[in-house]
Amino acid sequence: MNVETSLAGLRREAPANLGDNVDLATGLADGYRVYESPVGDVAVAFNPLGVSMVRLAEEDFESEFLGQNGRRVIEATPPRGWDGLIGKAIELGRPGSLPLDLRLVSPFRRQILLVATTIPRGQVRPYGWLAREAGKAGAARAVGTAMAQNPVPLIVPCHRVVRSDGTIGAYSLGGQHNKRILLIAEGADPAMLRS
Amino acid sequence: MDNLSVRLSQNLDRWFPELVRALEHELFSGLRSLAGADAEDLAQETFVRAYQALGSYPANRVATMSLRPWIWTIALNLGRNHRRALNRRPRAVELEDYGRPDPEPVDAVAWETRLRKLSVPIRRAVVLRHVVGLDYDEIATALGRPLGTVKADVHRGLDRLRTMMEEEDER
Known part of the structure; x- marks a missing residue:
């Protein structure tokens, strides 16, 4: 050849x-x-x-x-x-030093997500608290949307955000049932988490 | 390929995978002959650099590019000893065993050994011409060397390879 x-x-x-x-x-x-x-x-x-x-x-x-x-x-x-x-x-239930790609999240919603990462494990905060912490008191509804559209649930712990009346509120990763499982696994008081 | 550069200039993300599909086999083949086991990493890094470069060029420049020799310019600049820290990046999960390439045939190993005995410029010219299949103009562009030099290098390389084979037969 x-x-x-x-x-x-x-x-x-x-x-x-x-x-x-x-x-x-x-x-x-x-x-x-x-x-x-x-x-x-x-x-x-x-x-x-x-x-x-x-x-x-x-x-x-x-x-x-x-x-x-x-x-x-x-x-x-x-x-x-x-x-x-x-x-x-x-x-x-927090990012720690893991980088997040939040390019498709608006700056306001990104800020809300950042605030959510500061909620300690086993504790909950109402939507209105996040709005105030983000400097947008009164924007609780917008906070709800930001949580619903959180691209990285579990890592940004939107399961720790509940409604101001103490009811558990919606959850994007499989609904209220999963939100309750997560919070109980973290040691939150189930009596506090009404449907 | 000419058509592809126009498409890339219009929508890089849409058409870049086409460029990879069009050139991956010849790029890998040539790098396998030139850089052995580093070929896969080098081929990947070549395409990544190409993507980044295309994204930074104005559209009218991309539209008129000769993609094959340009890709080779990038690949050869990355160089034989340029192992990259690719583990900073995600890597696709290995396919099942049936999807893995066959082991190297003995003949291919023998040819890679012979090619390694050529000087770097001659080896590059021979591989680009006869393994990859670029024409002389494309090789001259890829290597940034005069056309006449490239032709002479290929002929000299083939002569040396023939001599090596004759010497092997005599043994």
Whole structure:
């Protein structure tokens, strides 16, 4: 066989993961991994900027992610060091040093989410308290929307935000039932949490 | 490919995966011959740099780019010894065993050993011409070397490879 033909024989297929890894590294796609939580398995999505989404690990997670974020999500290994941080953030119900990608969240809602991260584990605060802390007293309804659209529940603990009349209020990650499970797991007094 | 540069200039995020699909196999093949086990990391990093660069260029520049030699300029600049700290980034989960590439055939290993005996400029020219399949103009652009030099390097490289094979046969 001549040299030219032999060299042409060195052509080969790229590894099947190459395109996905390029998409992950450029941010054209996010990665995700499934973690355990008190409310069952949750899918946690991430990209080089931070954690971008937490949802119950259900079959439509990938299509829901695409619909909400406009980019694909691929099952992947988190960046080095993040796996432990994500597990810890879910366990403690606060981000700690885990970066969050809140690009699609408006500055006001981002501020509300930031305030929510300061609520200690096992305690609750009313919507109005968050509004005041964020410097927008009277914006309790807007706080409710910000919580409902929290892209990273569990890590930003919107389950610790309740209604001013002491009722437990809505919860985006599986409804009131899950909100109660989370708060009881954290040691909150169930008698305080009326439906 | 010409059409693709126009598309990339109009919507980078939409069309960049097409660029990856169009060039990943030849990029990986060439880097495998030039950089061995680092080929996958280098190919990935090449595409990431390309994406970042395309995002920073004005649209009219992107629309007229010759993408193949340009990608190779990036890949070769990253260099053989440029191992990157890629673990800062998410990585796709490994596919099942049946999806993994076959082990290297003995013949491919022998050829990579022979190629490594060539000087770097000659090896690059030979690989770009005969493994990757670029034409001489594209190679000259990718390497930033005169066309005549590139042609001479390829011929010299092929001669050396033939000599190596004859010497192996005599042993």
